[in-house]
Amino acid sequence: MKNSGIEVVKVLNNNVIIAAHPDYREVVVIGKGIGFNRKAKDRIPSEAVEKLFILTNEKEKEQYQQLIPQIDEKLIEVMNEVILYISEHAGAPLNEHIHIALTDHIAFAIKRLEQGIVLQNPFLLETRELYPKEYAIASYVIRTINDKMNVHLPPAEVGFVTLHIHGAITNRPVSEVNEYSRLIGELIGLIERQMHITIDRSTIAYSRLLRHLRFAIERTKRKETVHEPDKLGELLKQQYPEIYSIAWTLMKVMQRRLRQPVYEAEAVYLTMHLIRLMQKDDSLEKEKPAGDS
Template identity: 50%
Template sequence: MEQQVTIKKVLNNNVVIADHPSYQEVVLIGKGIGFNRKQKDQISLNKADKTFLLSSEKEKEQYMNLLPHIEESLIDFMNDILIHIEQRMGQELNEHIHVALTDHLAFAINRAKQNMQFSNPFLLEIESLYPKEYQIAMEVVTMVYDKMGIQFPNGEVGFIALHIHSAVTDKTLREINRHNQLITQMVKLVEDTMGITIDKHSVDYHRLVQHLHRAVDRVYQEENIGDEIRLAKMLKEEYPVCYNLAWKLIKVMQKQLNKPVDESEAIYLTIHLQRLTHKS
């Protein structure tokens, strides 16, 4: 039996807010779903291409304020984009992406129409850290071009990838950006201390970024990776420069994340840095 909900507010021809018997307010998106509808009309959930909750009052208010400034055709297209992202990621997205990505793409389209160019300083880090999200973001950029004839600058791929990563991990963009800035800071410290420039397109760079990313994640999760005192002593004697650099990186993490870092991280960092110096 088709589940019926009661329309509470028609936002435009493609979006309505309805009262759901179990979830209270839900947002229904679908082509023409709001056409000739009015408050208190009954509507089947099957009529919607996409149904989502906006349990946060702040996000609901943002979404309702945002819609009047966006063409209805873009709302319909955003639905296609979000369905594509969910299918490609193979999981449901956090509800906040409906507000955040719609808002972002609407402004990005306006910027592109005005030929406003800007760069994304973390583009290579984002591509290295979140390869699947980055690939899907490239597909979204292609969808926008195919549908609207608008070509986004490369930096836009990185921003869209961050929105996708935020929606699948339930981390805020602020947290993710802080994470990326920390990794960029640590890579620069490695280059400055070792007197090298790492090719940002190389396998070495990708491995270093991935290693630092996992180390930061372990700090967030307060994960202990074991106590290897003898190995640490040997590495300190054999590779003092790399061992000291590893501790510099650990201190940077501790300061930026305001969390203790397991001392065993020094072992893994030293080994990785020694490989990097040896190759350099």
């Protein structure tokens, strides 16, 4: 931000103002106490706002301004604090939309809590395994909100916040991130039914399977080519025909849900993970596509 700072156009509350910015024209500036004792035409030096959030996208600005009157001012302040924490620990820039989406989500979560409505999160364990860094950040966020707002948001909310954080880091809508998590959860359920097993969620084999499914979905969405190791597919078909068939069923489900073709090589890698899951060892560790584990 340039040294000339910004000029207050309108104070929305103690923590949010509309300001004229030298680079972005009119912006929404969010930060603890930024609007306290301010009035239109006041100038705020750049050093006073260097750790604050500035919404420059026109759509995001309008949505946030509409949201502000509906949210308790104390919650706005707490959300500023936790989103700053997220930005400092995410390791990547955050999409601006997190200010709207996460604030709105938490406000409704608190309202539901007051009404005695508690949402279940059947994919909480999967979410923790798929996005461990985001989950750790989300755990801090929920603890902070519970402490500062004197509420008791349930552990399920950690999973929901994790998806918001991951979406903001990857520039993907939360609905899309949530869709992938649900798909993975359904695939795990399908594996258990088809293989007549109950998967031990604490094993390394399960963690690896989850990560593989996540990367397989992402590869499919990116239309990334996956090559099958020479002759491995034929070998697995002969030695593990039933498991290979289940892997193909999983592929077909992914293909139908993602509305995109899934490379046949994915069946080979899925078969290897399913075998490892049954054997609970790493005896079939093979070369996997880049980025997989």
